[in-house]
Amino acid sequence: MIILHTIAEVRQYVHTHRMQGKTIGLVPTMGYLHEGHLSLVRQAKEQTDIAIMSIFVNPLQFGPNEDFDSYPRDLERDSQLAASAGIDAIFAPSVDTMYPAGNGKSLTHVDVEVVTDTLCGAARPGHFRGVSTVVSKLFNIVLPDKAFFGLKDAQQVVVIQQMVRDLDIPVEIVPCAIVREPDGLAMSSRNVFLNDDQRSQALVLSRSLQMAAERVQQGERDAVALAAAVRATIEEQPLADIDYVQIVSMRDLSPLHTLDQPALLALAVRFGKTRLIDNIVLHVHR
Ligand SMILES: Nc1ncnc2c1ncn2[C@@H]1O[C@H](COP(=O)(O)OP(=O)(O)OP(=O)(O)O)[C@@H](O)[C@H]1O
């Protein structure tokens, strides 16, 4: 396993393997790895010859009052975990390498419209502009055949798929299932910030999503009532501060009133300063 820091090193590494006829898989991350990230690595290794992980806490996707500075970072630990999951190379650039204009700013941006109007796009202005800009840079640097993204960030998957279609970027986006702790909590690098009370109350997120899926199975078709029920369940936990609970169309993420098509129930909830997201796809059998 090799750690690369510059764009030139990555290009050279990729070129060498391409000349040998190898396919390339990219796993973009912000590091502080857990089993969710490692599941993406394993899928990359199954589907491509060479798996490259990027580890970069991207300043462009954080708002001024968000947790860019405190976001957990540990490249040493990440390298060991990534190597144990079979990664071939890590690309860990500095902020100046990715943004030579300085101060973590870019003079050029990629802006995906419409599917960024809801959910985290509405709650975190500029977030997806930062994500699609850095991901398109990573695609241009690595030139992967496939890129692997977790469905915990379901809107991110939709945004990247839209960007790739609209800009004719020759990469296949592979969405990967959410990995959870045994008690249901979706794995996230930010879980380390939860204290014991917050951690146990945060179980309400996966529990309420599961409850919603069961109600849909039992025939519930009123998306507004269902979202309200999820909201009420979460509000029973005194430490939970809801950012959003929304049911949207899987197709274009527009808000849904009736469950008459595949839907995404997505939520973002703060516990103290820690903002957690989770979601479930609601399958409606008519
Ligand atoms: N629990 C998970 N299951 C599957 N994929 C995941 C999970 N957590 C993160 N990922 C995916 O890993 C990739 C990198 O995500 P990132 O580094 O932001 O990790 P994270 O744990 O989501 O961090 P945070 O939630 O604190 O932003 C993304 O594609 C993300 O969807």
Ligand SMILES: CC(C)(CO)[C@@H](O)C(=O)[O-]
């Ligand atoms: C895709 C990504 C690595 C871009 O910075 C980030 O948004 C993430 O970790 O999901």
Ligand code: BAL
């Ligand atoms: N996984 C999404 C990265 C972020 O929260 O900025």
